[in-house]
Amino acid sequence: MTYTLPLPALILVGLAGVALLLLLIIKFKMQAFYALIVTSILVGVGAGLPLTTVPASGGEPEKLGVVQAIIEGVGGTLGSVAVLVALGSMLGKIIEISGGAESLAGKFTSWMGPKRIGVALTAAAAILAIPVFFDAGFIILIPIVYAFAKAAGVDPIKFGLPIAGIMLAVHVAVPPHPGIVGGAAILGADVGWITIFSLLVSIPLAVVAYLLAKWFNRREYSMIEATKAMFDGFGTEDGPRNGTIEDGERAPGAGTILAIIVLPLALIMVGTTVAPRFAEGTFWNGFLSMIGQPIFALAVAIGVAMYALGVRRGWSAAKLGEVMESALPAAAVIILVTGAGGGFGKILTETGIGAAVADSLASAGIPVLLAVFLISLILRAAQGSATVAITTASGLMLPAVQAMGLDSVHLALVALAIGYGALGLSHVNDSGFWIVTRYLGLSVKDGLRVWTPMTTALGLLGFLITAGLYAAIP
Secondary structure, eight states: OOOOOOOOHHHHHHHHHHHHHHIIIISSOOHHHHHHHHHHHHHHTTOOOOOSBBOOOTTTTOBBHHHHHHHHHHHHHHHHHHHHHHHHHHHHHHHHHHHHHHHHHHHHHHHHGGGGHHHHHHHHHHHHHTSHHHHHHHHHHHHHHHHHHHHHHHTTTHHHHHHHHHHHHHHHSSSSSSHHHHHHHHTTOOOOHHHHHHHHHHHHHHHHHHHHHHHHHHHHHOHHHHHHHHHHTSSSSSSSSSSOOOTOOOOOOOHHHHHHHHHHHHHHHEEEEOIIGSSSTHHHHHHHHHHTTTHHHHHHHHHHHIIIIIIIGGGOOOHHOOOOHHTTTHHHHHHHHHHHHHHHHHHHHHHTTTHHHHHHHHHHHHHHHHHHHHHHHHHHHHHHHHHHHHHHHHHHHHHHHHHTTTTTHHHHHHHEEEHHHTOOOOTTTHHHHHHHHHHHHHHHHHHHHHHHHHHHHHHHHHHHHHHHHHHHHH
């Protein structure tokens, strides 16, 4: 392609842009959405994009202006992300408020027995994490972790650490979570294939999260005073309530929760794997393709949840509306950040910075799959947000990925490699780091010795499995 600036200068502008983004978010605590927009404008101008769109003429294609490129990038990303994230948030909120997490954890524990409480809670957390965002899901499960830890006479880290590990692994890789959905939108990857592969990879990751936590828990950690006071007070008259359901309200059955979570996943898999078996243009191809669309699948699941967890259990229409409405403010922030990441990615593409990076990687002999993982990992470590890391890495590597001409299966695996890059190196600039360490009673030093290595090991293993699938699938 024709670069707006010489290739070395473009790479320097790109590096300066990423450094500025990290400086604004980390040093100046600027809100990520605004930081991404400001950085996108400065990088676009610095790389030589026209200030306004230049129409096509004389055989030259249209050249987007800086602001127009950002708008197109944001719009292109949000076209598929906004609805998915909003619907996913609503489904997660209904399950959360209904008391479904407690029911699921309790049932898994009764199935596996008191000696396998850690295994049961880890398995339940892996399933619950599919529709519920990491921060919210972990906080929902904390009363359950405290209750079982008190009954067993152990510190909450014994049960809480594997739960946190697998919930974060699911959060970065399994749709409808925003980072992976945004990355898929930027790369043009199929969300259905990403869902199938990420669920498969999550099974060994759950096992490893449990085993890693068991290994880390060979030693005892001094519980910080704030957590000790909260944990000691749990279950007393002044302690926190176990769960989210109101007094006199029964939690839904675990089977109901499982069915609601599995329903959209099953529909998506049908659309991805069964629909192509019928000829294009036939009724069954069109019908199965439609029900396999993630938006349709989530809408169906929400309808079932509204009835099974709300109406059938006596919720009024007003309460049901309030619960679903309460999911949207947090979702709106995530949607905007994801869209801004798409805008930054579009700037990197239009200026040729992405292509310049791709050319540099090609000349250095670094495989694209490894490159996308490392770039996502570095961005995650530098600024803390998995969503920003995934969307930025996707935009940066888009030209290199496009040049490979990948089929839908391998393109989904590239997106997944980016997701697992954003899993590793969680540390003090990550809000999740503070949630996990504070609720489990770890000091900052112990958090860096336990939580950071655990997330990095899980991210690396997720990437290695993904790379294995990439090589094994023709």
